[in-house]
Amino acid sequence: MSQLAASYRDPSGFIFKENEIIKRQINPIFFEEYQAAVDAGIYTSLFEKGWLVRHKETYRDSFKIILLPEQIPFITYPYEWSFSQYKHAAQLTLRIQMFLLSKGFTLKDASAFNVTFYNGKAIFIDTLSIERYKPSEPWRALQQFEMHFFSVLLLSQKYGANYLKTLSSEINGKSLKETSKLLDWKTKFHPVIYPNIHLMAKGNSEQRRGGSTEKIPKISKASQLKILTVLESHISSMSISEPTEWAEYYDQTNYDPASFDVKKQLIRSWSTEINATKAIDLGGNDGTFSRELPESVNQIIVTDIDQAAIDHCYKTELTSQNKSRIIPMVCDLMQPSPALGFANEERESFICRVQNMQPDLSLALALIHHITLTGNVPFEMSAAFFTSLSEYLIIEFPDRKDSWVQFILDSKRDARHLFEGYGISAFAKAFSQYYHIEKQELIPGTHRTLFLMRRK
Amino acid sequence: MNFILYFDPGLGAMIAQAAIAAFAGFVIFYKTCMMYIKEWLGIKKKKGPDSFDEAYKNDQTDS
Known part of the structure; x- marks a missing residue:
C-alpha cells in the first residue's frame, strides 16, 4: 500500500494505491462526519446527480474505513483546463455547496484540485470534503473558492487564457490582493466582483493587522445561499474571446x-x-x-x-x-x-x-x-x-x-x-x-x- | 461538530461575508425585477446545449 502524495493536506483521511487500484482511507477523526453524510443519503444523492465520484465502502473497523472509488483513468489538473472546463468546475463546486446547505451539510474546502473531468463532465473527487453544517456559520471555503476559481476566471477573461494556468505557479490559488490590483478599476463598481474580490481582499488585510482574536462571525443559511446563487449565476454568464490559430x-x-x-x-x-x-x-x-x-x-x-x-x-x-x-x-x-x-x-x-x-x-x-x-x-x-x-x-x-x-x-x-x-x-x-x-x-x-x- | 481545518479560511474574509450577502441580496432583487419585466415583454433566455445544467441532464434522478 502506498499513500499518494496528493492527499497529505487533509487529516480526515488519504488516498492510496493497492495493487494498482486507488482507494481512500478515512481516519477515526472523521468517522462521525462520514457516518452523518451516509445516514442522510448525501453521497447517494450526489452520485445520482453525476456530481461526485461513486464509491463503495469495502472495510470498516475502529481504526479505519476503506472506500473503493470508481477508478478515473486520467486526472487532469486545473491548469490544464480550457475556459469552459474551468467555469463548469467552479459551477459544480458551488452547486454542490448549495445542495449540501439545503441538506444541512457543507463543503469544508473548495480547492480546484477537488474537481477533474470524467466521461466528458466535471466531477467532484474529494469525498471527504463534505461535513455537517454548523448553524449560522459562514462558508469557511469561500475565500479559497475565490482564490482557486473566481480570480482565475476573471483574470483569464481580462488578460487571456494564459491566466487559466495560474494554479501551476500558485498551487494555493491566486492572492485576492493581487487579483484586486490586476482587475480594472471599473470592477470596484460591480455588485458581484466588488464584494467577492476587492472587499474580501480588503477584509483579509485588515484582519491580519488586527490579529486573530475575534470571534467567528455569524451569517444565516439564507444569506449564504444568496452569495452562492449570485456567484454561480455570474460565473455561468462569463465568456472569453481571444483570437485562435487552430479552432478553425x-x-x-x-x-x-x-x-x-x-x-x-x-x-x-x-x-x-x-x-x-x-x-x-x-x-x-x-x-x-x-x-x-x-x-x-x-x-x-x-x-x-x-x-x-x-x-x-x-x-x-x-x-x-x-x-x-x-x-x-x-x-x-x-x-x-x-x-x-x-x-x-x-x-x-x-x-x-x-x-x-x-x-x-x-x-x-x-x-x-x-x-x-x-x-x-x-x-x-x-x-x-x-x-x-x-x-x-x-x-x-x-x-x-x-x-x-x-x-x-x-x-x-x-x-x-x-x-x-x-x-x-x-x-x-x-x-x-x-x-x-x-x-x-x-x-x-x-x-x-x-x-x-x-x-x- | 468536528471541524478539521487544514487551511486558513481568512477570518477577515468570513467577516466580509455579511457584506457580500447584502450585495448578493441587492443583485437578486435587481435580477428578479428584470426577470418580471422581460417576462412581461415576452423575452426568454434559453440555456445553451453546452451549459452546466444540460451537461448533467441525463444524470439527474432527483431535483
Whole structure:
C-alpha cells in the first residue's frame, strides 16, 4: 500500500494505491462526519446527480474505513483546463455547496484540485470534503473558492487564457490582493466582483493587522445561499474571446474533403489493425481525428496548446448523446505540466500521468513540423519522446512543399538554411532508430505522408 | 461538530461575508425585477446545449 502524495493536506483521511487500484482511507477523526453524510443519503444523492465520484465502502473497523472509488483513468489538473472546463468546475463546486446547505451539510474546502473531468463532465473527487453544517456559520471555503476559481476566471477573461494556468505557479490559488490590483478599476463598481474580490481582499488585510482574536462571525443559511446563487449565476454568464490559430484550422488549409476522408480512413483502419484500446492525440486540435478512432478505443486524451481548440473539443463532447471517451486538456508539448507541490510529488507531471495510463497508440497529426521547425527539436529527440508514451505511433509528416511548412520556413528568414535537413528521408531515418515503420501512405492531393510505427 | 481545518479560511474574509450577502441580496432583487419585466415583454433566455445544467441532464434522478 502506498499513500499518494496528493492527499497529505487533509487529516480526515488519504488516498492510496493497492495493487494498482486507488482507494481512500478515512481516519477515526472523521468517522462521525462520514457516518452523518451516509445516514442522510448525501453521497447517494450526489452520485445520482453525476456530481461526485461513486464509491463503495469495502472495510470498516475502529481504526479505519476503506472506500473503493470508481477508478478515473486520467486526472487532469486545473491548469490544464480550457475556459469552459474551468467555469463548469467552479459551477459544480458551488452547486454542490448549495445542495449540501439545503441538506444541512457543507463543503469544508473548495480547492480546484477537488474537481477533474470524467466521461466528458466535471466531477467532484474529494469525498471527504463534505461535513455537517454548523448553524449560522459562514462558508469557511469561500475565500479559497475565490482564490482557486473566481480570480482565475476573471483574470483569464481580462488578460487571456494564459491566466487559466495560474494554479501551476500558485498551487494555493491566486492572492485576492493581487487579483484586486490586476482587475480594472471599473470592477470596484460591480455588485458581484466588488464584494467577492476587492472587499474580501480588503477584509483579509485588515484582519491580519488586527490579529486573530475575534470571534467567528455569524451569517444565516439564507444569506449564504444568496452569495452562492449570485456567484454561480455570474460565473455561468462569463465568456472569453481571444483570437485562435487552430479552432478553425481544418476549414482553412491543406486538405480538400477527399484528402481529409482518406486521412480519417487510414487512421481508422490502422488503429483497428493494432487493436488499440487507449490512445493519446498529441496536438489533437478539437478532437476531430480522435472521434474517428474505432469504438474499441475507449479512452482518448486529446491535448492541444490552444485552449480555444480544447474548449471546442470539450463543448462538442458535452453536447453529444453518448458517454464521452475523450479527455480534453490544454498542453504545450514544448513545456508540458511538470510535477508540482511539496517534494514535487503532490501533482504528477503530464508525462508521468500519460505513462501510468499506458496508451497503446499516440497520434501526432500535423505536429512534427511545429516541433521541429518552430520548437527546433531534432527528429531523434521527438522520436525518443513519442516512444516513451506508447507502443504504436501514427504520425503525419508534411514535406517541404506543404504550405504550413513553407510558411514556417519563410518566417525563419536568414536562419532558413539551418533547416535544410528537414525532409522525409531524414525524418524516416531518425525515427527508424526507435521504431519499425509498419506502414507509410502519401495522402492524395497533399504533401503529407502518414506513417504507422511500432516501438523497437 | 468536528471541524478539521487544514487551511486558513481568512477570518477577515468570513467577516466580509455579511457584506457580500447584502450585495448578493441587492443583485437578486435587481435580477428578479428584470426577470418580471422581460417576462412581461415576452423575452426568454434559453440555456445553451453546452451549459452546466444540460451537461448533467441525463444524470439527474432527483431535483
